[in-house]
Amino acid sequence: MRVFLTIALRNLLxxxxxxxxxxxxxxxxxxxxxxxxxxxxxxxxxLIFAATALTTGHVNVSGFxxxxxxxxxxxxxxxxxxxxxxEKHLEGVDFIVDRQNGFGKVVSATSSLxxxxxxxxxxxxxxxxxxVQLAEEREYVKDGRAEVIGSAEDLAKPNxxxxxxxxxxxxxxxxGDALTLTTxxxxxxxxxxxxxxxxxxxxxxxxxxxxxxMPPKTLLDIYQLKENTTGVIMVYLDDIDRANExxxxxxxxxxxxxxxxxxxDPRPYFMKFEGVMGxxxxxxxxDITTWEDETSFMSWILTAxxxxxxxxxxxxxxxxxxxxxxxxxxxxxxxxxxxxxxRAIGMSKRQVLLLFMLEALILGFAxxxxxxxxxxxxxxxxxxxxIAVPIEAMQIILMSETVVLSVNLGHVISAVLVFTLVTALAxxxxxxxASRLQPVTAIHHID
Amino acid sequence: xxxxxxxxxxxIKDYPLGKLTVHAVRGVSIRIEKGxxxxxxxxxxxxxxxxxxxxxxxxxxxSGKVSVAGSLTNDLGDRALTALRLHKLGFIFQSFNLxxxxxxxxxxxxxxxxxxxxxxxxxxxxxxxxxxxxxxTAHVKHRPNELSGxxxxxxxxxxxLVTNPAIILADEPTANIDSAxxxxxxxxxxxxxxxxxxxFIFSTHDQKVMEQxxxxxxxxxxxxxxxxxxxxxxxxxxxxxxxxxxTDEVEE
Ligand SMILES: Nc1ncnc2c1ncn2[C@@H]1O[C@H](COP(=O)(O)OP(=O)(O)OP(=O)(O)O)[C@@H](O)[C@H]1O
Ligand SMILES: [Mg+2]
Numbered sequence: 001m002r003v004f005l006t007i008a009l010r011n012l013l014x015x016x017x018x019x020x021x022x023x024x025x026x027x028x029x030x031x032x033x034x035x036x037x038x039x040x041x042x043x044x045x046x047l048i049f050a051a052t053a054l055t056t057g058h059v060n061v062s063g064f065x066x067x068x069x070x071x072x073x074x075x076x077x078x079x080x081x082x083x084x085x086x087e088k089h090l091e092g093v094d095f096i097v098d099r100q101n102g103f104g105k106v107v108s109a110t111s112s113l114x115x116x117x118x119x120x121x122x123x124x125x126x127x128x129x130x131x132v133q134l135a136e137e138r139e140y141v142k143d144g145r146a147e148v149i150g151s152a153e154d155l156a157k158p159n160x161x162x163x164x165x166x167x168x169x170x171x172x173x174x175x176g177d178a179l180t181l182t183t184x185x186x187x188x189x190x191x192x193x194x195x196x197x198x199x200x201x202x203x204x205x206x207x208x209x210x211x212x213x214m215p216p217k218t219l220l221d222i223y224q225l226k227e228n229t230t231g232v233i234m235v236y237l238d239d240i241d242r243a244n245e246x247x248x249x250x251x252x253x254x255x256x257x258x259x260x261x262x263x264x265d266p267r268p269y270f271m272k273f274e275g276v277m278g279x280x281x282x283x284x285x286x287d288i289t290t291w292e293d294e295t296s297f298m299s300w301i302l303t304a305x306x307x308x309x310x311x312x313x314x315x316x317x318x319x320x321x322x323x324x325x326x327x328x329x330x331x332x333x334x335x336x337x338x339x340x341x342x343r344a345i346g347m348s349k350r351q352v353l354l355l356f357m358l359e360a361l362i363l364g365f366a367x368x369x370x371x372x373x374x375x376x377x378x379x380x381x382x383x384x385x386x387i388a389v390p391i392e393a394m395q396i397i398l399m400s401e402t403v404v405l406s407v408n409l410g411h412v413i414s415a416v417l418v419f420t421l422v423t424a425l426a427x428x429x430x431x432x433x434a435s436r437l438q439p440v441t442a443i444h445h446i447d
Numbered sequence: 448x449x450x451x452x453x454x455x456x457x458x459i460k461d462y463p464l465g466k467l468t469v470h471a472v473r474g475v476s477i478r479i480e481k482g483x484x485x486x487x488x489x490x491x492x493x494x495x496x497x498x499x500x501x502x503x504x505x506x507x508x509x510s511g512k513v514s515v516a517g518s519l520t521n522d523l524g525d526r527a528l529t530a531l532r533l534h535k536l537g538f539i540f541q542s543f544n545l546x547x548x549x550x551x552x553x554x555x556x557x558x559x560x561x562x563x564x565x566x567x568x569x570x571x572x573x574x575x576x577x578x579x580x581x582x583x584t585a586h587v588k589h590r591p592n593e594l595s596g597x598x599x600x601x602x603x604x605x606x607x608l609v610t611n612p613a614i615i616l617a618d619e620p621t622a623n624i625d626s627a628x629x630x631x632x633x634x635x636x637x638x639x640x641x642x643x644x645x646x647f648i649f650s651t652h653d654q655k656v657m658e659q660x661x662x663x664x665x666x667x668x669x670x671x672x673x674x675x676x677x678x679x680x681x682x683x684x685x686x687x688x689x690x691x692x693x694t695d696e697v698e699e
Binding site for chain 2: 014338
């Protein structure tokens with residue numbers, strides 16, 4: 001009934017101090033929730049972006065080749081044939097690339113670091129070139145120039161290497177410098193290769209700190225592998241949400257084509273190495289994972305952010321709810337005589353309940369919408385301002401050099417709904433009590 | 448017999464008050480016919496408000512029977528009592544009890560909205576007519592706090608009248624306004640009673656106000672001590688009036 005709306009609205013306006021106080025509080029928690037959800041989403045987006053650019057397709061076909069117990073090579077033999085299986089059986093594929101895998105030390109004149117080696121064919125792997133931004137020289141060399149030196153396309157040249165800024169800093173190298181790669185071959189010998197830095201890219205959070213990129217030939221040479229061998233076939237889908245289905249489909253396809261399969265294990269590929277070494281089988285086996293499997297070792301970051309957010313929001317929610325309940329109590333007491341009057345002239349219990357709930361819902365909804373809108377605005381503003389994250393450890397956790405708060409409409413709507421609901425629940429008890437007041441006692445209530 | 452619009456039979460109302468029990472009404476039997484204009488008089492604490500609450504279906508008796516507009520209220524639950532109040536009764540309160548955030552028009556319209564089933568146009572017509580009847584047409588857009596006490600009580604009368612109730616109950620309607628205005632308020636009620644045959648029952652402990660009534664039921668300590676309808680003189684009797692003024696001096 002419209003008159004209830006009028007009464008509710010005007011009472012809110014009449015008690016404007018109280019309404020404003022509560023409204024600001026409700027808006028503030030909603031705002032905070034939107035910011036925290038946007039932060040979590042920002043990290044997730046950065047993580048997906050960095051991971052899918054550097055280390056994983058939406059779905060990955062990789063495997064191990066064993067010649068003896070205590071030995072395992074992270075390779076897929078018959079790379080072209082395996083790729084043909086993917087192309088034949090999987091639909092909705094955006095594109096497919098393959099990369100070599102390796103692991104070893106990058107040694108400079110002054111320093112060294114452990115890293116995953118990735119063999120990448122830049123003529124094929126255009127997605128990588130788009131995702132990776134080169135750093136200006138001053139970002140990794142003291143007193144360096146404010147311009148980008150080198151080019152990621154130069155990875156097409158033999159024995160070239162692309163590093164990330166934090167690695168270049170640690171190794172104290174710049175574009176044009178030479179580095180030595182050392183690695184244990186899969187047969188236990190130590191091999192080395194000389195490479196030249198052709199490009200230094202901006203960091204992409206945790207993942208970029210332990211990956212270096214080089215032409216496939218460099219890796220094949222270090223490990224003395226045949227040409228038709230690859231590390232991983234990375235498949236990018238039109239729709240990333242289909243990754244799990246695609247994994248199941250590919251598993252079946254490879255099985256049907258007569259490949260030996262590893263049992264599905266939702267851990268990143270590189271974590272399976274040791275286990276496979278100890279197993280007692282020979283030949284090639286295929287392992288298929290999704291991007292989520294490959295990044296699962298980083299999911300603790302999101303879990304931590306989400307947990308801290310949840311606790312913070314929960315505590316604030318309880319405080320706000322107590323505030324709302326109290327305030328509604330005061331409103332009920334102030335208007336007890338009016339309630340008695342309207343009950344006497346024929347308003348039902350349900351209508352009294354409705355009247356008070358309406359008041360709470362109007363206040364709750366208006367405040368949460370305002371709070372959520374401001375929160376979304378602030379998040380968008382902060383992201384657009386490219387505010388630098390000052391601490392490197394934070395950059396690694398946030399997966400970005402600048403603060404990225406990714407606003408998601410679903411999150412904004414759920415923040416509005418959650419806090420409108422909280423307001424309604426907090427108001428329910430006083431409203432129920434109001435509706436149960438005896439008209440006789442209420443009319444004679446002295447305010 | 449069945450024409451009585453209000454009938455109280457051996458009504459007792461006790462209030463628990465800590466360990467004590469207050470006997471507010473101790474065995475009252477009253478019959479009020481449709482169209483009567485009745486004052487319930489008596490000193491403070493004599494049970495006037497209690498009896499009006501019982502007739503007004505906002506309270507139920509401890510024992511005895513209360514029947515209002517053909518329904519025995521003892522048997523009714525909250526829902527039915529609410530409906531009875533909404534459709535059969537109108538209330539006028541001592542301190543007006545208007546809804547502060549609504550203007551005059553909206554206050555008067557409110558019971559019609561609770562009843563439902565009337566178009567906006569019909570409602571506006573009805574409200575305008577009644578507001579005119581109580582002489583407040585110039586103030587329809589005003590909020591209660593912009594009106595004088597007398598004006599507020601006129602709004603309350605309009606609000607009580609708007610649903611065409613069978614009975615209008617008024618607990619000390621003139622207690623919070625000056626006596627000249629109070630007189631005109633009772634005259635307005637009386638005029639409506641003449642024209643529309645609405646049954647009015649109001650309480651007062653003011654001698655002058657009481658004398659405006661056609662029937663006076665005099666209470667003392669929760670019992671009826673005089674009722675001029677039963678005396679058969681049909682006018683506000685000197686006897687009842689004297690008894691009241693006598694007790695008034697003792698009580699106040
Ligand atoms: N809710 C209650 N609880 C306890 N006692 C009550 C209650 N309501 C009324 N009483 C007592 O019942 C008696 C009758 O009260 P009631 O209000 O009906 O008198 P009244 O004639 O209306 O008096 P007044 O002229 O002061 O309004 C009084 O003694 C009063 O104290
Ligand atoms: Mg009283």
